[in-house]
Amino acid sequence: MTGRATKTIRVNTLARVEGEGSLYIKLVGERVADVKLKIYEPPRFFEAFLRGRHFSEAPDITARICGICPIAYQMSAVHAIERALGIQITPAVRLLRRLFYCGEWIESHTLHVYMLHAPDFLGYADAIAMAKDHRAVVEKALRLKKIGNRIVQLLGGREIHPISAAVGGFYKVPTEQQLRELVGDLEWALEASLETVRWTASLEFPNFEQDYEFVALCHEREYPFNEGRLVSNRGLDIDTAEYEDHFVELHVKHSNALHSVVRGRDSYLVGPLARFNLNFDKLPETVQRVAIDVGLRPPVKNIFRSIVVRAVELVFACAEALRAIREYEPPASPRAEVHNRIGVGQAITEAPRGILYHRYALDENGKILAAKIVPPTSQNQKRIEDDLREYAPRLVARPIEEATWKCEQAIRSYDPCISCATHFLKLSVDREQITD
Amino acid sequence: MLIIGCGNRQRSDDGAGIVVAEKLRELGIKADTFAGQLADLIEAWTGADDVIVVDVVVTGAPVGTVQTWDARQALISRKAPASTHGLGVAEAIELARVLARLPARLQVYVIEGQRFEHGAKISPELHSGIEEVVHRIVDAVSATVCATYKQDTKECGTPRPGLVEKKACR
Numbered sequence: 001m002t003g004r005a006t007k008t009i010r011v012n013t014l015a016r017v018e019g020e021g022s023l024y025i026k027l028v029g030e031r032v033a034d035v036k037l038k039i040y041e042p043p044r045f046f047e048a049f050l051r052g053r054h055f056s057e058a059p060d061i062t063a064r065i066c067g068i069c070p071i072a073y074q075m076s077a078v079h080a081i082e083r084a085l086g087i088q089i090t091p092a093v094r095l096l097r098r099l100f101y102c103g104e105w106i107e108s109h110t111l112h113v114y115m116l117h118a119p120d121f122l123g124y125a126d127a128i129a130m131a132k133d134h135r136a137v138v139e140k141a142l143r144l145k146k147i148g149n150r151i152v153q154l155l156g157g158r159e160i161h162p163i164s165a166a167v168g169g170f171y172k173v174p175t176e177q178q179l180r181e182l183v184g185d186l187e188w189a190l191e192a193s194l195e196t197v198r199w200t201a202s203l204e205f206p207n208f209e210q211d212y213e214f215v216a217l218c219h220e221r222e223y224p225f226n227e228g229r230l231v232s233n234r235g236l237d238i239d240t241a242e243y244e245d246h247f248v249e250l251h252v253k254h255s256n257a258l259h260s261v262v263r264g265r266d267s268y269l270v271g272p273l274a275r276f277n278l279n280f281d282k283l284p285e286t287v288q289r290v291a292i293d294v295g296l297r298p299p300v301k302n303i304f305r306s307i308v309v310r311a312v313e314l315v316f317a318c319a320e321a322l323r324a325i326r327e328y329e330p331p332a333s334p335r336a337e338v339h340n341r342i343g344v345g346q347a348i349t350e351a352p353r354g355i356l357y358h359r360y361a362l363d364e365n366g367k368i369l370a371a372k373i374v375p376p377t378s379q380n381q382k383r384i385e386d387d388l389r390e391y392a393p394r395l396v397a398r399p400i401e402e403a404t405w406k407c408e409q410a411i412r413s414y415d416p417c418i419s420c421a422t423h424f425l426k427l428s429v430d431r432e433q434i435t436d
Numbered sequence: 437m438l439i440i441g442c443g444n445r446q447r448s449d450d451g452a453g454i455v456v457a458e459k460l461r462e463l464g465i466k467a468d469t470f471a472g473q474l475a476d477l478i479e480a481w482t483g484a485d486d487v488i489v490v491d492v493v494v495t496g497a498p499v500g501t502v503q504t505w506d507a508r509q510a511l512i513s514r515k516a517p518a519s520t521h522g523l524g525v526a527e528a529i530e531l532a533r534v535l536a537r538l539p540a541r542l543q544v545y546v547i548e549g550q551r552f553e554h555g556a557k558i559s560p561e562l563h564s565g566i567e568e569v570v571h572r573i574v575d576a577v578s579a580t581v582c583a584t585y586k587q588d589t590k591e592c593g594t595p596r597p598g599l600v601e602k603k604a605c606r
Binding site for chain 1: 446471473475476478479527530531534535554
């Protein structure tokens with residue numbers, strides 16, 4: 001005789017989170033019958049807000065999409081519009097933009113590594129519980145994040161939703177002295193980041209390797225922020241303007257966010273693992289050595305180990321920020337001259353959690369006729385579901401609370417751009433047990 | 437006294453804490469706004485001894501209800517003061533408690549909200565709550581000013597001109 005029992009577990013979330021998501025997994029015995037990750041991404045409505053606006057407004061409007069990675073939105077916006085208008089930025093502006101991005105990576109990676117992801121590995125419900133036993137670790141995180149904030153505030157005019165990025169450059173650039181004042185903090189941050197790598201590498205990781213298609217920017221000389229071709233480990237090598245020829249967004253019934261897939265193939269992975277695996281040789285040798293010393297060599301195929309890769313990128317961001325400050329010479333003008341013209345421009349930059357695509361079509365008066373934005377979390381969404389389809393059957397024998405936690409941990413490995421990844425998930429598991 | 441209005445002006449009722457700060461500024465009272473992350477809130481009050489934080493909550497109380505917590509005395513229900521900005525005010529307070537980084541005095545004023553979708557419109561039911569919090573903070577500031585004044589002069593006078601013009605010192 002065969003009997004079936006259905007079990008549903010719901011983890012309620014805080015009433016207000018910046019983007020809400022839920023996960024539904026249906027297990028029939030040890031087989032995953034269904035996985036649905038739902039993420040509501042209101043930022044997509046910005047594409048409509050942008051229509052009819054002057055291009056100069058795009059950086060400030062798109063910065064409002066996300067409180068965690070506003071610089072990524074600003075950088076993709078300005079680079080896409082500059083491409084449409086044929087603007088060349090000065091070397092000083094280019095350097096400052098890299099520094100700006102370093103600030104965001106430091107803020108974002110610190111928040112995720114320490115506050116959101118580390119508690120999973122150490123068995124704490126959240127960073128507050130973790131702080132009771134690891135006070136020095138959390139204090140270090142707060143100080144690290146503050147240093148990232150300082151960079152963003154200096155270059156962006158304020159910490160949240162910065163306002164200084166402009167098409168052609170910045171509205172205001174810092175003095176050499178202002179940048180030099182960051183050096184002491186950044187030297188401390190570099191040391192703290194090195195400790196972070198060693199600390200994260202000492203955590204225990206589930207044995208879960210997948211055959212991902214990694215997609216990231218690749219620059220000929222540098223670890224990527226704002227420039228490069230878009231490449232993958234499966235032969236993709238395109239100009240960023242060709243993005244929409246190779247990637248397609250699909251609507252799925254269960255989510256307001258579109259799924260992205262490689263045209264003719266399937267899901268793909270963007271973010272730290274992809275960047276690291278495709279750009280390891282572009283990391284400074286010292287940073288490469290840091291990774292190798294903790295046993296991290298490309299290709300890293302275990303998504304849970306992304307916490308270590310983020311820590312390595314934290315080292316890189318601190319080292320790169322110091323380099324940028326050393327080499328900075330204020331430009332003669334904070335931004336290039338900009339003239340209206342009809343055109344279409346696309347750009348991809350590397351947000352902390354992966355590539356962020358923008359496209360703008362402009363008319364002769366500089367008005368935006370059309371805008372398209374593809375955020376990294378949208379691109380990773382199907383890949384997350386694919387991971388869970390493989391991972392959930394391994395958890396079938398575990399207590400449901402533990403299985404739930406493990407699934408959340410897997411999702412958090414992607415650092416989805418829902419700022420409170422710790423709380424965003426409502427999990428429903430239908431478990432049909434077949435008994436003889 | 438450091439006053440911090442928390443929230444997101446673009447997320448309906450969540451903007452109420454920001455509106456409180458804006459109204460206080462109109463009255464000549466210095467008030468900061470905060471829409472950042474947990475860690476940054478702790479940094480924001482670092483060095484301050486007397487802090488008031490204003491935020492919006494969902495506790496099941498009637499919409500617009502005002503509640504006050506003395507964060508030094510009571511644990512803040514972390515399910516209550518939810519936040520659109522990631523780890524929220526309640527988490528910041530509890531983390532600061534663990535790290536011994538709470539200000540000497542931290543009052544939390546919360547207003548019950550109901551709608552948090554995108555948009556700048558705050559539910560009408562919250563307006564009375566906003567006014568109530570503004571008045572309570574004005575009273576608290578006046579009391580602080582008077583206490584300082586008394587300490588300096590040994591007698592009570594009127595508050596500093598331009599600070600809270602309509603509030604008499606009690």
